[in-house]
Amino acid sequence: MTTQHMIDGKVVIVTGAGGGIGRDIALLMARNGAKVVINDIGASLEGEGKSAGPAQRVAEEIAALGGEATSNTDSVAEADGARHIVQNALDVFGRVDCVVNNAGILRDRFFHKMSDEEWDAVLKVHLYGTFNVSRAAAEPFKAQGSGAFIHMTSTSGLIGNLAQANYSAAKLGIAGLSKSIALDLQKFGVRSNCIAPFAWSRMISSIRIDSAEQEARVEKIRQMTPAxxxxxxxxxxxxxxxDVTGQIFAVRNNEIFVMSQPRPVRSVHRSEGWTPESIAEHAIPALRSSFHSLDVSADVFSWDPV
Structure with missing residues (x-):
């Protein structure tokens, strides 16, 4: 394997790396000299079942390239599972330098129809999973004075999408969590950033197509590979x-974006204070031009990927 030395010798944990985006990240990490822990519980997109197969297959792919990898099937949704994943890296490779929090499931449902189980399951894997693995890795990162967290967020949370309240809440929560990690661990030389990926994957393939517009959107995404x-x-x-930390990036085919983060856009002031009536008469009309419309991701990213 030709090593390009970009991350030569670093130990990288990639969760949900048995396929899709996680697999491609793991493979390119290995091609660039990293030793990789391939974590995947081998479940269906809905989180059902468990199989060592997907993680093991990716580890074997890396070995066939001349790289080093180990497979792991612990669940990120449980704190003990997350600790085992990090310990796995320490046991096999002696250290850990980067965590890619990529594991995810979907339970798409309109909010008014969403069950407790559909809410809990998605929050547990995405938001709790990101916290659990990051928390477990924080100790070795802190001790060695270095480390990088890469979390997967989504424009479903940053902008909005239909029928994804659980996923959107988790993904926007991850953006907030990433910023907090970046702030709290900055003094230890640890970085934390987010990527909102546009790519055809099992998760995207489960999107319901109920209109010509949705079909066209999905067809565009199908052309964006996880690689x-x-x-x-x-x-x-x-x-x-x-020196890159606390940022939110998006990748769409050959485009890379840095995403905005919430900041004040307009204010109104009254020295005597506000009443409900003066808010209606003055504040809201003055602020209305800066209101956000109820966009979904496809409205904002409306041009074809290049």
Missing amino acids: KIAPLAVFLASDGAQ
């Missing part, structure tokens, strides 16, 4: 990114 996400992840894991 397009991996180069940014490798860069963020490298020492070349040591």
Whole structure:
């Protein structure tokens, strides 16, 4: 295997790496010299079942390239499982340098029809999973004075999408969590960033197509391969990114975006204070031009990927 030395010798944990985006990130990490822990419980998209197969297959792919990898089937949704994943890296490779929090499931449902189980399951894997693995890795990162977290967020949370309240809440929560990690661990030389990926994957393939517009949107996404996400992840894991932290990036085919984060856009002031009536008469009309419309992701990313 030709090593390009971008992250030579670094140990990288990639969760949900048995297929899709996670697999492509793991493969490119290995091609760039990293030793990789391939974590995947081998479940269906809905989180059902368990199989060592997917993680083991990716580990074997990396070995066939001349790289080093180990497979792991612990669940990120449980704190003990997350600790085992990090310990796995320490036991096999002696250290850990980067965590890519990629594991995810979907339970798409309109909010008014969403069950407790559908809400809990998605929050547990995405938001709790990201916290659990990050918390477990924080100790070795802190001790060695370095480390990189790469979390997968989504424009479903950053912008909005229909029938994804659980997923959107989790993904926007991850953006907030990433910022907190970046702030709290900055003094220890640890970085934390998010990527919102546009890529055809099992998760995207489950989107219900109920209109010509939705069909056209899905067809565009089908052309965006998971491999397009991996180069940014490798860069963020490298020492070349040591001054990049607390950011939210998006990758769409050959485009890389840095996403805005909430900041005040307009204000109104009254020295005598506000009443409900003066808010109606003055504040809201003055602020209305800065209101956000009820966009979904496809409204904002309306041009064809290049």
